[in-house]
Amino acid sequence: MEKNNVTRDSANRPTTHPCPPDHSDGNGVFPVCPVPHAANQTIQMAHGGGGRRSRELLENCFLSAFANPALNFLHDGAVLEVGEETLAFSTDSHVVSPLFFPGGDIGKLAVWGTVNDLLMCGAQPLWLSAGFILEEGLPMETLQRVVDSMRTAALESGVTLVTGDTKVVDRGKGDGLYINTSGIGRIACREVGPARIRPGDAVLISGDLARHGIAVMALREGLDFENEIASDCACLARPVQALFEAGIDVHCLRDLTRGGLASALVEIATDTCMDCRIEETSISVDPTVRGACELLGLDPLHVANEGRFVAFLPPEQAEKACSILATFESSVAIIGTVTPSSPDTRGRVILKSPIGVDRIVDMLSGEQLPRIC
Amino acid sequence: MEKNNVTRDSANRPTTHPCPPDHSDGNGVFPVCPVPHAANQTIQMAHGGGGRRSRELLENCFLSAFANPALNFLHDGAVLEVGEETLAFSTDSHVVSPLFFPGGDIGKLAVWGTVNDLLMCGAQPLWLSAGFILEEGLPMETLQRVVDSMRTAALESGVTLVTGDTKVVDRGKGDGLYINTSGIGRIACREVGPARIRPGDAVLISGDLARHGIAVMALREGLDFENEIASDCACLARPVQALFEAGIDVHCLRDLTRGGLASALVEIATDTCMDCRIEETSISVDPTVRGACELLGLDPLHVANEGRFVAFLPPEQAEKACSILATFESSVAIIGTVTPSSPDTRGRVILKSPIGVDRIVDMLSGEQLPRIC
Numbered sequence: 001m002e003k004n005n006v007t008r009d010s011a012n013r014p015t016t017h018p019c020p021p022d023h024s025d026g027n028g029v030f031p032v033c034p035v036p037h038a039a040n041q042t043i044q045m046a047h048g049g050g051g052r053r054s055r056e057l058l059e060n061c062f063l064s065a066f067a068n069p070a071l072n073f074l075h076d077g078a079v080l081e082v083g084e085e086t087l088a089f090s091t092d093s094h095v096v097s098p099l100f101f102p103g104g105d106i107g108k109l110a111v112w113g114t115v116n117d118l119l120m121c122g123a124q125p126l127w128l129s130a131g132f133i134l135e136e137g138l139p140m141e142t143l144q145r146v147v148d149s150m151r152t153a154a155l156e157s158g159v160t161l162v163t164g165d166t167k168v169v170d171r172g173k174g175d176g177l178y179i180n181t182s183g184i185g186r187i188a189c190r191e192v193g194p195a196r197i198r199p200g201d202a203v204l205i206s207g208d209l210a211r212h213g214i215a216v217m218a219l220r221e222g223l224d225f226e227n228e229i230a231s232d233c234a235c236l237a238r239p240v241q242a243l244f245e246a247g248i249d250v251h252c253l254r255d256l257t258r259g260g261l262a263s264a265l266v267e268i269a270t271d272t273c274m275d276c277r278i279e280e281t282s283i284s285v286d287p288t289v290r291g292a293c294e295l296l297g298l299d300p301l302h303v304a305n306e307g308r309f310v311a312f313l314p315p316e317q318a319e320k321a322c323s324i325l326a327t328f329e330s331s332v333a334i335i336g337t338v339t340p341s342s343p344d345t346r347g348r349v350i351l352k353s354p355i356g357v358d359r360i361v362d363m364l365s366g367e368q369l370p371r372i373c
Numbered sequence: 374m375e376k377n378n379v380t381r382d383s384a385n386r387p388t389t390h391p392c393p394p395d396h397s398d399g400n401g402v403f404p405v406c407p408v409p410h411a412a413n414q415t416i417q418m419a420h421g422g423g424g425r426r427s428r429e430l431l432e433n434c435f436l437s438a439f440a441n442p443a444l445n446f447l448h449d450g451a452v453l454e455v456g457e458e459t460l461a462f463s464t465d466s467h468v469v470s471p472l473f474f475p476g477g478d479i480g481k482l483a484v485w486g487t488v489n490d491l492l493m494c495g496a497q498p499l500w501l502s503a504g505f506i507l508e509e510g511l512p513m514e515t516l517q518r519v520v521d522s523m524r525t526a527a528l529e530s531g532v533t534l535v536t537g538d539t540k541v542v543d544r545g546k547g548d549g550l551y552i553n554t555s556g557i558g559r560i561a562c563r564e565v566g567p568a569r570i571r572p573g574d575a576v577l578i579s580g581d582l583a584r585h586g587i588a589v590m591a592l593r594e595g596l597d598f599e600n601e602i603a604s605d606c607a608c609l610a611r612p613v614q615a616l617f618e619a620g621i622d623v624h625c626l627r628d629l630t631r632g633g634l635a636s637a638l639v640e641i642a643t644d645t646c647m648d649c650r651i652e653e654t655s656i657s658v659d660p661t662v663r664g665a666c667e668l669l670g671l672d673p674l675h676v677a678n679e680g681r682f683v684a685f686l687p688p689e690q691a692e693k694a695c696s697i698l699a700t701f702e703s704s705v706a707i708i709g710t711v712t713p714s715s716p717d718t719r720g721r722v723i724l725k726s727p728i729g730v731d732r733i734v735d736m737l738s739g740e741q742l743p744r745i746c
Contacts, residue, residue, distance in 0.1 A: 043511040048541025057539060061517060062503075065524040066534040070500070078535035080500060082559070085456040091502035091555055095540045127443070127453060129464035130435075131553040133506070138416040144434060151438040162443040162451035164435060167468045167551075168421025169744060175546040180504040180538075182464055182555035186455070371542060 044367070048095075050258025050304070051364035055267070076117040076254065079187065088123035090114055091182040097371045099146065099176055101216050103230030106179060107149030109306060109373055112235045113257070114183040115157045119240045120253040120309065122192030123185030125157060130164040130181050135174030143177065150179075157235040159183065190244070194271045196251040201338040202318035203276060204311045206239060207232065207329035208284040209261055213303035213369045214292045223295070227288045234307030239328040243311070248321045252312040255305075257373055262301040262349070263363045264310055269347035276349045278336030278361075301351075302364050304372045312338065417740070423631025423677070424737035428640070449490040449627065452560065461496035463487055464555040470744045472519065472549055474589050477606030479552060480522030482679060482746055485608045486630070487556040488530045492613045493626040493682065495565030496558030498530060503537040503554050508547030516550065523552075530608040532556065563617070567644045569624040574711040575691035576649060577684045579612060580605065580702040581657040582634055586676035586742045587665045596668070600661045607680030612701040616684070621694050625685040628678075630746055635674040635722065636736045637683055642720030649722045651709030651734075674724075675737050677745040685711065 046053035063071065070078050077090030094110045111128065118125040130150065134143065154161055211232040218229055236255065243250055254264045261283070269276045285293070285300045293300050313321055318334050325332040341347050349361040419426035436444065443451050450463030467483045484501065491498040503523065507516065527534055584605040591602055609628065616623055627637045634656070642649045658666070658673045666673050680702075686694055691707050698705040714720050722734040 041513045043507045043509055043513065043516065043541055045509050045541050045543065047507065048539060054539065058537075061513075061520055062537060062539070065520045066527070066537075068533050068535070070533055070535040078500070078502075080535065080557070082460065083456055083458040085458065087455065087557075089500060089502060089536055089557060091504045091536055091553070092538045093504040093506050093540045093553060095506060095542050127451070127462060129451075129462060129555050131464045131466040131504075131555070133466050133468060133551055134416045134420065136416055136418050140414045140416065140434075143416065147434055147438045154439070160441050160443055161439040162441070162453065163462055163464055164431075164439075165465045165553075166421060166427065166430060166435075167466045167744075167746075168416055168418050169468050169548060169551075170418065172545065173548040175542060178506055178540075178542075178551070180464070180466060180553035180555075182502045182504070182553075184453070184460075184462060184557065371540075373540075 045370045046365070046367035049364060049367040049370065050263050053365065054259070055363065076120040079121060086187040088118050088121035088185045088187055089182070090117040090121070091180065092117060093178060093180040094373060095175070095178050095371050096216065096373050097175055098219060099142065101219050101231055102228055103215055104233030104306065105146060105149050106177065107146040108153045108233055110179040110181045111150050111153035111159070112157060112233065112306070113373065114181040115159055116236045116255045118183050118185035119236050120255050121185065121187065122190050122250070122253070123187045125159045125183055125185040125237065127184045128154065128159050128161045128181050130161055130179060132164070132166045133174060133178040134166060134168045135176055136168055136171040138176050146177065153235065157237050190250070192250055192253055194252050194268050197268065197272050197274060197312045197338055198251065199274060199338055199340045200315055201251055201312045202315045202334050203278060203336040203338065204313065204318060204321055204325070204332065204334050205261065205283065205308060206311070206325050206332055207308050208286050208331040209256070209305060209308060210285055210289050210293060210300035210303035212306040213260070213372050214289050216372055217296060217369055218292060223292065225288050225292060229288055229292060232305050232307035236307065236309055239325050242324050242328070243321055246320065246324050248313055248317050248324070250311055250313050253309055255309045257306060258304050259363060260302045260304055261310065262361050265349040266361065266363050269349050273341055273347045275339045275341045275347055276336060277339055277352070278349065279352045281354050282333045282335040284331035284333060298368060301361060302368055304369060306373065418743045419738070419740035422737060422740040422743065423636050426738065427632070428736065449493040452494060459560040461491050461494035461558045461560055462555070463490040463494070464553065465490060466551060466553040467746060468548070468551050468744050469589065469746050470548055471592060472515065474592050474604055475601055476588055476603030477679065478519060478522050479550065480519040481526045481606055483552040483554045484523050484526035484532070485530060485606065485679070486746065487554040488532055489609045489628045491556050491558035492609050493628050494558065494560065495563050495623070495626070496560045498532045498556055498558040498610065500557045501527065501532050501534045501554050503534055503552060505537070505539045506547060506551040507539060507541045508549055509541055509544040511549050519550065526608065530610050563623070565623055565626055567625050567641050570641065570645050570647060570685045570711055571624065572647060572711055572713045573688055574624055574685045575688045575707050576651060576709040576711065577686070577691060577694055577698070577705065577707050578634065578656065578681060579684070579698050579705055580681050581659050581704040582629070582678060582681065583658055583662050583666060583673035583676035585679040586745050587662050589745055590669060590742055591665060596665065598661050598665060602661055602665060605678050605680035609680065609682055612698050615697050615701070616694055619693065619697050621686055621690050621697070623684055623686050626682055628682045630679060631677050632736060633675045633677055634683065635734050638722040639734065639736050642722050646714055646720045648712045648714045648720055649709060650712055650725070651722065652725045654727050655706045655708040657704035657706060671741060674734060675741055677742060679746065
């Protein structure tokens with residue numbers, strides 16, 4: 001039985017969007033924002049951070065302009081019907097700084113970022129486009145390294161780069177290079193997305209958190225740790241395909257990029273109007289990464305990853321899914337469960353701390369780690 | 374009968390690429406380039422100009438890395454088979470400066486640029502993605518104007534924006550905003566592309582030349598002409614669809630963007646190993662635009678357009694095609710014909726001047742009009 005007055009169709013999808021996203025405290029009261037109004041009238045770094053400001057920009061500027069049933073600005077890709085086929089279509093621009101970092105580079109991010117977004121739609125990634133914006137003066141050798149890295153990344157993930165474009169901007173109007181990739185994938189038969197999430201679903205994460213953000217940030221800030229922190233940057237094709245091949249009835253997948261686990265779960269909770277209850281002790285963070293987070297004043301839940309995803313699936317399949325994912329990555333864990341939200345709140349993310357205290361997890365309002373992907 | 378030793382299959386396609394593009398004078402001698410070697414080792418503005426440098430970058434860096442049968446970096450889009458359907462897939466980044474200019478803005482360019490590329494593949498444009506790279510400090514009102522313009526442009530061309538992404542870069546690492554759009558279109562039944570060009574084909578252009586480049590350049594340089602020059606920026610869906618609906622057997626289409634008519638024809642001549650003979654007197658350039666070109670030392674053949682295309686089609690259908698296109702734009706003209714290239718040369722573009730002298734048209738080596746689209 002629904003407890004939050006949401007009407008649903010036979011497939012348990014909300015028949016109208018039951019709770020258009022707002023950012024009130026659940027009682028219609030908006031938090032007071034310390035940023036002066038004038039600052040809202042220009043683009044701030046926080047608008048690109050994957051947190052609340054990003055979401056506001058999308059809702060206020062883009063969604064209102066381009067409203068249509070297929071539009072999926074807020075999720076990983078759009079689902080399109082072409083004849084008898086169902087395709088996923090996704091796009092991502094990459095502006096990471098610096099271009100090369102322990103564990104990856106902008107080329108790998110650009111290929112795997114879009115490949116992973118297609119996988120999160122339940123699609124088999126097939127084709128990519130690449131649009132390069134190069135800054136005058138970029139060493140040709142740098143471009144070649146990035147292109148070689150993209151080539152390797154594409155081969156590894158089984159996608160083919162089929163079309164591209166190159167633009168050059170004058171010195172001082174870019175930062176070396178920016179890359180957009182867009183991708184097309186084929187969705188076989190399963191629908192994967194927030195609409196399939198049910199109360200009782202188990203919530204899994206596919207590895208430890210916060211490596212990518214901390215690896216880039218440490219390099220950028222010149223921080224030197226005893227053990228080098230490498231990005232988790234990876235193609236998620238093999239673990240995701242392994243889940244499907246084993247017959248796991250995956251309800252929803254989401255990769256944990258900008259905004260980290262917190263943003264991903266808050267978005268899903270908001271969109272489904274269901275609560276997501278997770279346990280902090282189940283979430284693995286490497287000790288060096290945790291130390292770096294403490295040093296930098298960052299919460300690992302908000303830090304970007306580039307090779308981790310969260311999966312929602314039937315609780316009876318959770319253990320099996322964990323063992324499958326554990327063959328690819330250690331620290332795979334069932335971190336929580338989906339529950340109906342109480343009638344007086346919208347979907348929330350509730351984190352139980354190690355001492356047993358519940359706290360509400362929210363998206364970041366400001367910018368924590370700029371240009372992380 | 375082939376006169377240039379090219380082997381062809383039953384559909385008259387080269388069975389192997391008969392003349393891998395080189396930039397020699399036809400006898401294997403490369404022109405001496407006055408640019409010192411060191412300059413080749415960094416990205417120059419000319420690498421984004423759509424001329425020879427752009428082509429070199431594509432061939433040397435991208436094509437060698439991503440070689441695969443579907444790759445269509447040099448043309449307007451890739452053609453993909455999905456089940457029973459044939460799709461076109463195209464991408465373009467837009468970095469035009471300034472963002473708004475007489476006759477258009479970056480939003481219209483971004484939507485129509487990709488829509489037009491899909492049309493040039495013989496596809497009906499269906500879906501677009503949009504990737505925004507915003508510079509910190511961009512006025513929100515500017516972004517809203519651009520987004521509103523994209524919305525109108527998408528409505529006008531019948532495409533739906535289905536997925537998007539926004540990144541923010543720090544102040545001084547961008548120039549307001551850059552937009553990538555990628556698009557998917559459906560190819561009904563006709564193959565349209567250089568492989569279908571035949572000796573004897575008529576060459577048509579869909580209007581007068583050089584408006585876009587001069588409109589942007591005049592604004593940027595603060596040039597004031599008696600009659601304002603507006604960009605030709607337009608969606609080409611209606612004229613292109615009118616050709617198909619009238620049963621014109623269009624062999625090849627190419628929009629005349631960066632690098633202008635010259636680059637488009639040289640690329641096609643090179644790729645087909647056929648000559649393209651055109652007459653300067655048939656090519657229309659508005660007197661104010663021509664005056665501006667002379668003032669700025671520009672050849673209208675090399676100046677960018679954003680609403681013009683060249684069509685290759687059977688000569689017996691050329692007049693009919695002209696009358697169809699003339700309902701959308703004045704100055705539509707048959708400007709020349711395709712001929713087999715002589716055995717000792719690769720495909721060339723030969724322009725007959727008003728006084729009857731032939732000259733070889735080539736791509737530009739340097740940069741003429743940076744950041745024009």
